[in-house]
Amino acid sequence: MRPFLLSAVLAFIADQASKYYVIHLMNLPLVNTIPVLPPLLTFRYGENRGINFGLGDGLGPWFLIAVAVIICVAVTIWLIRRPQPLLIRISAGLLVGGALGNVLDRVLYGYVLDFLNMSCCGINNPFVFNVADIAIFAGAIGIAFLAGDDTKKKPAKGENDA
Template structure:
């Protein structure tokens, strides 16, 4: 039992470190954008690829749900609570999943802070090589966390079936005598 508690402690430490780092990086970059850029006046960052363009987003990802800030704040709190519960209560949770959940939670909190203090989310990365909504560091954390979580889920769902199949094949090999050494 002691091992499970120490593993839980390690998961929680990793979760909180990543979550806090995501919020810090997100908030520092947004503060820099608010201090140095003027909305509607993009600055070239990586020529032909990316520009910095200060956008006040009152919606969610890709400006969906304009003006529904309070709903998104509640949603972010629910996601954070779910993430904490998941990491705390599931002793067998693999560390990569802990990291991906922390990324989602940290990004969600970063955008929630903007909504609570400014009434909008500060977006600033604008792709110039393709038409794509303006986004921020929190959005990157959320997107990467969700993509990694989905991939891990698909791998974990498939893994038990593969393990069962391998076990069945091993059992068949043992019953047929395949691989048994016969000294005559």
């Protein structure tokens, strides 16, 4: 459980620290846009009241908080009941830490603070995201690709020998 907890705490802290620095110390809501590595990376202020890309706007922050907490609890219970390899525990921690970072935003502000915008190659991306979103995405991809189906029967010794 230690890698799970450590990756969750690190994802949560990285998310909240980056939001605090960019949103509050750099005063992004006032200036709205800060070119960092244009056009690849720009800080642009955003308030996400939905899920990803603003989908689910109107569901209300408390519903989205409840869904995120339920997912975090379910992932944690899954790890307790079925011990997983290291990379899956880290992936699960990233997912939970990122989700809880966005939960804290919804509790404090009623929406999720977003500030990262990436565009490239003549494509102007209108969407913004945050470090928690990166952690959630990386964690979900890690779980999806690394978690095996442990329900399959393993062949007995010599069963596959010809």
